[in-house]
Amino acid sequence: MPVTIPLASLILPGLGQLLSGRRARGLSILGLTLTLLGLIWWSLTPQDLSPETRPIPLKGDPANLYWLVVPVLIWAWNVWDAARPNVAPGWIPALLSTTMFFVIGWQVAEINPPVLASNIDRVMLIVRPMLRPDFIQPRAEEREGWVEIIVPCPTEAPAAADSSTGEITLTVDATCGAVGETLTVAAAGLTPDVPVELVWQSPIGDFFVLREADDPTRFRSEQPDAQGGLTTALVIPNAIPPGVDPTMPQEQRLYLRQSRPLGGWELSTNGGFILQGIYETIALALMATTLGTLGAFPFSFLAARNLMGGNAFTLVVYVVVRTILNIVRSIESLIIAIVFVVIIGLGPFAGMMAVTVHTIAALGKLFSEVIEGIDPGPIEAIRATGANWLQIVRYGVLPQVVPAFTAFTIYRWEINVRASTIIGVVGGGGIGFFLIQWINLSDYRAVSAAFLAILVVVQIMDFVSARLRERLA
Amino acid sequence: MLEVQHLHKVYPNGTRALTDVSFQVEDGEFLVVIGLSGSGKSTLLRCINRLIEPTQGKILWDGTDVTAASGAELRGIRRQIGMIFQQFNLVKRSSVLTNVLAGRLGYVGTAGSLAGVWSSADRASAVRALERVGLAEKAQSRADALSGGQQQRVAIARALMQNPKLILADEPVASLDPVLSHSILQYLEQLNREEKITVICSLHFLDLVHRYATRVIALKDGEVVFTGLPQEIDKARFKEIYGEDAIEVKAGLSA
Structure with a gap:
């Protein structure tokens, strides 16, 4: 063993191994050492904090310097390994480096288990509404009437308050007032004996249900008399949004609402959206699978080595098609959808195009592998009869691949239904389009109803797909 | 020659x-x-x-x-030039008749053959070719349902279709x-x-x-x-x- 080999490894980790012909080992050692040094350098440099960036706790901590012991030990081990090949055990650098990767990885991922337990009470905020999915609701007759009130009063007093809806008329003793002032409202035309809810609408359209003055946990509920009349007093609430000048007069509204149970159940508004979204999702998946399969079909033949290896030109086509399929396949349909939403605009068409493109790439690859796995004998025999390329494909290839193609297509349909549920999150239509809005609005009752609908559809698709594929086998 | x-x-x-x-x-x-x-x-x-x-x-x-x-x-x-192979090289999932008809591919038009349409003359000669190798009654069987010797006879019938x-x-x-x-x-x-x-x-x-x-x-x-x-x-x-x-x-x- 010439002394130059360990010396080379002392100068540059892995160099000795490279020079003595152990290329994979040498490159691994060099790559590992550089990665470790790079990681330590990254953790030592302080983060350039601007207001938008989220601080990474690990960055810039001088204690990270201690990690240098790991690459130094590996450096020493590598000199030993260069001097005595196959003696230095490989688990030493493996253990050292994985320890460092795991400890730093734990910190970078900001893993903080106590948080899991400390905020457990927040869970109920989501779980409680989710236990009552908003899909159907008791049938009821909804009636309302409203009156406009200016808060606070402008310098010129407004004209007499003007009630709108025909059935319920509201009269207020003042057409304007400041926050905290008391108003008296008189209503006529209400349904007798059905409780009335008082709702305040802010200048930007938010609704606040008024609460009892002595018990703020309860909503106010007034009982009209037998003729449908009601007179009650209320205090003008502070409904002025943050950032708005409270001295500027704004139009606000008082609503009186009644909900009379009619018995039985009906589809709620959100339930209707869910049905629409689910139908869109299924239609989108069906169209994308059909178009995707039709698109994948020609590509799969062009991407099959055994059909395209004939001459230089077809081989070039094969390489190009194969490369494109591989690239497109590696892009999530959700990402492709973002591109199509930009081109086409929001809606199911964009989502369908994205799922279709992904299906073409994924099925194109799978189909081409089926083609590559077929028995070359019959193809040779058909070619020997003087058949042309299309005839060879039709008589030698198709009969061998159709069963596997069908099974893959059904399986893809199942995948596409799942992809289509989520594609709406980026604006691609379907149930996901509604779901993301409900999540943003914290409407967890609708969210849970949408989850249930997705669950049912996906389960049915799984079952049907499995049964169909069983039959083909 | x-x-x-x-x-x-x-x-x-x-x-x-x-x-x-x-x-x-x-x-x-x-x-x-x-x-x-x-x-x-x-x-x-x-x-x-x-x-x-x-x-x-x-x-x-x-x-x-x-x-x-x-x-x-x-x-x-x-x-x-007809060709016969050691492994018979029939399309296993296709019928015997379709395998034999494939021998005509060099003679027929592309469009018709892609649609799977064969002239009655071709069908008749396919049946004759199968009769010649003693397998006329197997015409509708799937090729892989036949024994090795029978498959090779189907392959001969296919070669015969090429005249x-x-x-x-x-x-x-x-x-x-x-x-x-x-x-x-x-x-x-x-x-x-x-x-x-x-x-x-x-x-x-x-x-x-x-x-x-x-x-x-x-x-x-x-x-x-x-x-x-x-x-x-x-x-x-x-x-x-x-x-x-x-x-x-x-x-x-x-x-």
């Missing part, structure tokens, strides 16, 4: 499969090609209808340069029971004698060679080491072709 002139084949991996192979086949001959596995028999047969591209050399068939043909001209040559002037048979009986070997070879012999179809067939067993060949060429490491009549292969020649350690085995039942 088929003339093979100075044929060379070197595979991309460097294997020299054929080296300077030259011979002639007169019309109506039953030429048997013998030699060890890997001696180049399959490559030679596939060069004749250009399933494999020769590296160098010429193949002339009735004056046409097969090696220079391409596209439609090459397919026109291929459709006159071939020449049949290339690449080890047609090597995957079959010795009992069935004679049955298959007798079909080929019948075609050779009655229809005057030239047959070039590679075989393993010397007793089959003696029984069916009108002439023999032997290949060793891609070179022709013997050309002559089957009777001329004696013990000394046999060792020359197959190597010192070879022992002659018989296919079994004699016809």
